[in-house]
Amino acid sequence: MDRPIAGVFCASVTPVTADLAPDHAAFVAHCRHLIEQGCDGVALLGTTGEANSFSGSERKALLEAAVSAGIAPDRLLPGTGVAAWSETVDLTRHALSLGVTRVVMLPPFYYKGISDDGLFAAYAEIAERVADPRLKVVLYHIPQFSGVPITFPVIERLRARYPDTFVGIKDSSGELNNMLALVERFPNFSVLAGADPLMLPLLRQGGAGCITATSNLVASDLAFIFRNHADPAKAAEVDAAQARVVAARTRVSQFAQIASIKTLLARSTGHANWANLRPPLLPLTAAEAAEL
Template structure:
C-alpha cells in the first residue's frame, strides 16, 4: 500500500535477471566454434548492462551446433563472466530424449538455467507438450524457461498448458514470442511465471504488464538502449520509457523484420563493428552489402541519440 492509499503490485520474480541477450555463437572464418570470440562478446555484453545471457538459442544457431560445442560454449562463457550474469542454455530439440541429454550436459557445464523450446515439426498436442516439458524439467536441478514461439515451431504452448506447467517447481519462466497479448496476460494473472519478452518491439509493453524483462536479439549490438527502457520505467518515468522504446524501432525493424533471420543481421552488424561474430552456418547465408550499410546507419543513429541525451 502506498502513502496515498493505492495498492501496489509486488515486483515480478526475476530468476535470470531482467536484461538478457540472446547471444550469437561466434565462429571462425573457417566455420569452427570461436570460444575466444564468445568470451570477448559475452564480457562486452555483461559490461554494457546485460545481467543474463541466453546461449544456443535461435540466435545462437543451435540447430547447427553439436552437443559438444553447446557444452563448450557454456563452459567458456561462464569462465569469462563468472557470476556477473545468469547463463541460460538452450537445450530444446524435437526429440525429448535428446533434450534431456542436453539439459544434463548444460548443468554439468555450468549453466544457471535451461531454455526449452516447444518440439518443432512434429506438432505434438498439448498433453504431449506438457509431458515433454515435465520430463525435461525433471531431468536436472536447473530452473526452466519455456520458449513459446509458434511461428518457428508450428505449435503453441497454450495458456492453460502454461498454467499447469507453472505448478512444476523448476518451471519458472517463459520466453514469450507468441504475439498473443491476451493469452500472456491470462497466464500472468494466474501464475507466478516470470515472463521475458522475446520480441524486441514488445519489451516495454510486456514489462508494463508485469513481465520480468526481456531476451533480446538486438541487444547483441545495442545492449544499453534496451536496458535504458527498463531503467526509465522502474524509475517511474513512463513517458521517457516509451520514448526510449520507440527510438530502438528503426534498428529493430531492420534486424528482425527485413526478411532475414535475426542471426544473420546480428552477425552482419557485429562483423561490421569489428566485434566477435564470424560467419553464419548453412543453410543461413550472410547479409548483402546493402543490408549491412542500412544496419550500420540505423545503429549509428541510435548510438548518436544515446550519446546526445547521455542515456
C-alpha cells in the same frame, strides 16, 4: 510480485570462424560486452544463436568456454531444448554440471499437431529424468518456428506438478495480448518478451523483462528501460530509449534478422568473421549489407 527470473537477457548471436567453427574467444568477449552494457544475462544458443545448426558437443563446448572464461553461471541461460527429449535431458544435465541452473527450453518440435497431453508428457519426462531441484526452466514459445505452441493448459499442469522448476516463459509469438494474458493467469511466473519493442508495454503490466535479439546491439537502452520504466522522472528518457530500440529492431528486420545483426556487429567490432553464418543460413549480400 515475485518473478523468479527478471531483467534484460540478450538472445546472443554465435560467432563462427571462417571455417564455420564456433569462435569461443569472440563469444566470451561478446558476453562480457553485453554484461558491461547492462544485460542481466546472456541467453545463448537460441534461435538468434543458430542453436539448431550446432551439434550437442559444440553446444556443450561453447557453454564450457563461457564458464571457464569467468562468465558467472547465473548470468547464462543456454537453450537446451531439442527435438529429442533425451538429448534435452543430456544438455540440461550438462548445464547443471557447470553450475548453470537456468535454461530456456523449446518443446520437442519435429512432430506437429501434438496434443497437450503429449507436450506435457515430454516436459514432465525431462523434469523427472533431470531430477535436480536447482533447475529453473524458461519455456520457449515460438510457434512460428517450432510449429508447437505452448498452451496455457500445459503451463498450468507443469506449474501444478513442478512449481519450482517451470518458472517462466519466453514468448516470441509477437502477440502482446498473449503475454499480458500469461501475466494475468500465472502469478509468480516470469513472462519475458521475445521482441524488443514489446518489453516496455509488458513491463507496465507486470512482465518480467525480455530475451531478445536486438539487445546484441542496443543492450544499454533496454537495460535503461527495464530499470527506469516505472520512474515518472525518467519518462522522457525511457521514451527516447524505447524509440531507439524500435528503430534498431526495424533496421535489422529489413533483411534476414540474424544476418543483419551479425553484419552490424562485424562493422562495429572491426572483425569481419562476425558476418559469418552456418548454412542453411547465409550472410547478407554485399548490396544488402551496404543498404543496411
